Amino acid sequence: MLDAALTAQLKQYLAMLREPIELVATVGDDAKSAQTRELLNEIAALSDKVTASFDGEDARVPSFSITRASARHATVRFAGLPLGHEFTSLVLALLWAGGHPPKVEQSVIDQIKALPGSHDFEAYFSLTCHNCPEVVQALTLMALNNPNISATLIEGGTHNAEVEARGVMAVPATFLGGTMWGSGKMTVEEILAKLDTGAVERAAAEISQKAPYEVLVIGGGPAGAAGAIYTARKGIRTGVVAERFGGQVQDTLGIENFISVSKTEGPKLAMALENHVKDYDVDVMNLQRAEKLIPAKDEGGLHEVVLANGASLKARTLILSTGARWRQMNVPGETEYANKGVAYCPHCDGPLFKGKRVAVIGGGNSGVEAAIDLAGLVAHVTLVEFDTQLRADAVLQAKLRSLPNVTIITSALSTEVKGDGSKVTALVYKDRNEETFHTIALEGIFVQIGLVPNTEWLKGTVALSQRGEIEIDAHGATSLPGIYAAGDCTTVPYKQIIIAMGAGATAALSAFDHLIRLPAPETVTENA
Structure with missing residues (x-):
């Protein structure tokens, strides 16, 4: 089932298991069931901490559960084979069930464990979907860390009749309690924010207490990441507000024109961007949408950015890198049948x-x-x-x-x-x-008809082109002093990842040049 390279890789990962896990499958006489049996036997043969049995009684055939032997509630179920883009999800499910700690903030684990109520999730994925693994892995993490959360992860190709019956026409598709709950890519933080009604208020209160920044980057795509890295390397206080770190790159599959990297995928590049930013002392505020810009009254004063949750942030300089989104046809029926064809x-x-x-x-x-x-x-x-x-x-x-x-x-x-x-x-x-x-x-x-800049929130502040793009000069400067912009949201003629990164670096260097010519601030400190 697995080739030699994947088998060797999986064996290395399974050596990290800290406690036994059980794989229990429900199989029939069909080809997919035979493949499921073969895969689970191969996995069990690679570690003495893994056992596989085939006496399950789940309604979906084939399917299998992954359970921590010492805690029966710590379980996640796959219906169909999680291969292709989901092979990593399978590996992580095995590791997490076996006690290997996930690479997420402890605060996220604590929030999962403290989540009240019972939540029964079902999520449909396809093996070619590059947006699905994040949802699959998020629900897996939640199910393995909270006994009141269950997660059944369903491969649509194997269970096509079920997909047809439930009207699933786009993946990832997430059901909660049997009802459609979410469509499209979601991080574990986004899922928790939807379930935990007090999370928004807590985040707003925390953000509002933050001291002013010397540079505040709005947007976490390639341009924003590059801008944050360049300013942080200058040793100045840098913050990033991102609605979704990685931006539209998260939705891009094959990338073959990123110079020096022959081929990569959007989610991998987005993760690399985020990890690179985290190498520096950058305050990243993810899942936050900017809603209003209040420019400084005087040159050298503080610009203010109001967020959708009601919080506000201040900074001496700004880099606007909010990117763009897919353009819609804007015809009758398009919105009504989104994700329904x-x-x-x-x-x-x-x-x-x-x-x-x-x-x-x-x-x-x-x-x-x-x-x-x-x-x-x-x-x-x-x-x-x-x-x-x-x-x-x-x-x-x-x-x-x-x-x-x-x-x-x-x-x-x-x-x-x-x-x-x-x-x-x-x-x-x-x-x-x-x-x-x-x-x-x-x-x-x-x-597939192009992009629309995410600049509606800036109307009436910085100068915008007829297309809604932020007008910038060769230095990335906008029409307002101390405010710079970069990437797909600007008038730069070519919307490319590598160009956005360069533009982000240009805007950062220009912001730094602007800062060193201003009088020293009185109270831009951590305790301001």
């Missing part, structure tokens, strides 16, 4: 549309790449492009046109998403040449 991540959700008809909206590189990937999974792909021709690289266009199950429609304006109340059934578009409307019967629509 309308999707934005072909890598995550593509396997759920196997054998079905889908459309891809957008003829740039992202759209054409998505259509190529989906063509290997679905029955038919229709690519819909507003312009008179595709805008993707020639090599991608050539590949797309070589595929037998792809139709390309140009000069087409998407006008409506239709559905039956529970799922998408069709896309309506207007032929811009003949001014006629057409309907494409399908089950899925993947939107």
Whole structure:
């Protein structure tokens, strides 16, 4: 089941087990059950602290539980094989069940253990989804540390009938108590924040007590991380406010143009960014959204940033690096059928549309790449492009046109998403040449039409372009003294990870240059 490299790697990890664990499987006579039996036997053979049995009585076949032998409540259940992107989740589940400490803050573990009430989670994942492992691992951690929390993690390809019955059309999909509770990527901190109603108030109170910063970075993507590292290396007091550390990189699968790294994945790069920032004395405030900017009245004064939770932070200089988000079509039905056939991540959700008809909206590189990937999974792909021709690289266009199950429609304006109340059934578009409307019967629509800067909260403060981008000069300076900006939220012409990092460094150096020319502050200290 496992190749030699994975077997050797897993054996090393299992040597870290501190106490025995039990694997109990429910299997049948099908091929997936045979694979489950083979995998669990291989795992058990690698450590004398692991036992495997096949007399489970779970309703889902195949499935298996991982239980700490000394504490029967410490258990997590997988329905289907957690391989592919979820192999790491399997390894961590084995380690945590076996007493190996997780690499999370102790405060997070304490919050999990103190969480009141009973919570029965079910989460659906696919083996090609790069956003799923974070949810799978978060729920695993919670189930293994609180006896009142259960987690069943379901591989959609194995339990496809269940996926169809529950209307799951996007992963990760999280159910709580049998009801849809969350869709998309969530960290353990985000899950706890939704469950623990007092967490927001406690965080706001803690943040409001923080002393002013010399540099406050708003945003935790590549630009924000680079800015924070560069200012911290100067020895100045630096803070980072991030709605989601890593930003849109977290949603990117293959990265092959990050110079010096031949190939990586977005979540791996995001983790590397966060770890690099943590190497320095940077105060990172994750899961916090900036909502209002109050510029300093005088040059050298303190700028104020008000957060969505009501807290406010002050700083002598700011670096705005709030990034961008996927642009929506903004047509009737799109919002109503989001995660019910309308999707934005072909890598995550593509396997759920196997054998079905889908459309891809957008003829740039992202759209054409998505259509190529989906063509290997679905029955038919229709690519819909507003312009008179595709805008993707020639090599991608050539590949797309070589595929037998792809139709390309140009000069087409998407006008409506239709559905039956529970799922998408069709896309309506207007032929811009003949001014006629057409309907494409399908089950899925993947939107790939570019980015929108996350700058709505800045309107009326710094100067913005017609597209809503923050206007900056060659030094990353905005229209206001002491406020700099970097990355995809700015007027920089190319939205690329490596360019965002360079822009973040530029903004940080400019902020430092600005600071050293200001009079010394009176009370910018830890105890201010």
